[in-house]
Amino acid sequence: MSVLVGIVLGSDSDLPLMKDAVKTLEKFGISYELSISSAHRAPDKTAAYARTAESRGLKVIIAAAGLAAHLPGVLAAHTVLPVIGVPVKSGALDGVDALYSIAQMPPGIPVASVAINGAKNAAILAAQIIALSDDTVRQKLHRFKEELAGEVEAKDARLKELGVDGYLSVKQ
Known part of the structure; x- marks a missing residue:
C-alpha cells in the first residue's frame, strides 16, 4: 500500500500536537509518513519533499507550522497536491500569526487552513479528499x-x- 498523506512538521516541538492527526488517519486506515522540515532552516529539503510528493504517491500534504508559518505555503508552491496547514498555537500571538500566514496565501498558491491546533480536523479533511476516490x-x-x-x-x-x-x- 502506498503512502497517501504526508505530514510535515516545522519542528519536532509540533509532534505532540500532530499526534492527533496521526491517530485520526490511523482510525480511517489511511497510510501516512512523518517528516520534519523547515521552510527557513532547510528550504532545499522542503522544496524537494514537495516536488517529489506526487511521484511518491502522496495525495495530500498536512503541514504544521507556528509563528510566521511559511511551511505550508512553501510546500504548496512546489506541488499541485492539496496542502492543509495546521497553525500551531505558539509565540506572542498564540497562533493567530500562523493562522493568518496560512490563510492569506497569494492567488495561485492555495493552502487550506484548519483552526489553530486543529490537527484532528486536518486529518479528517485529508480523509475527505482521499474519499473522493476511495x-x-x-x-x-x-x-x-x-x-x-x-x-x-x-x-x-x-x-x-x-x-x-x-x-x-x-x-x-
Missing part, C-alpha cells in the same frame, strides 16, 4: 459522522434525564 474511506467517514451524531443524541438524553445541575455535576 469508497472504503468514504464509508468510514459516514460511520464517523454517524458516531458524532450519536454522541450528541446521548448527551441530549442525559441532559433531559439529569437536568442542568445534575448533568454538570456528573460531567465534572
Whole structure:
C-alpha cells in the first residue's frame, strides 16, 4: 500500500500536537509518513519533499507550522497536491500569526487552513479528499459522522434525564 498523506512538521516541538492527526488517519486506515522540515532552516529539503510528493504517491500534504508559518505555503508552491496547514498555537500571538500566514496565501498558491491546533480536523479533511476516490474511506467517514451524531443524541438524553445541575455535576 502506498503512502497517501504526508505530514510535515516545522519542528519536532509540533509532534505532540500532530499526534492527533496521526491517530485520526490511523482510525480511517489511511497510510501516512512523518517528516520534519523547515521552510527557513532547510528550504532545499522542503522544496524537494514537495516536488517529489506526487511521484511518491502522496495525495495530500498536512503541514504544521507556528509563528510566521511559511511551511505550508512553501510546500504548496512546489506541488499541485492539496496542502492543509495546521497553525500551531505558539509565540506572542498564540497562533493567530500562523493562522493568518496560512490563510492569506497569494492567488495561485492555495493552502487550506484548519483552526489553530486543529490537527484532528486536518486529518479528517485529508480523509475527505482521499474519499473522493476511495469508497472504503468514504464509508468510514459516514460511520464517523454517524458516531458524532450519536454522541450528541446521548448527551441530549442525559441532559433531559439529569437536568442542568445534575448533568454538570456528573460531567465534572
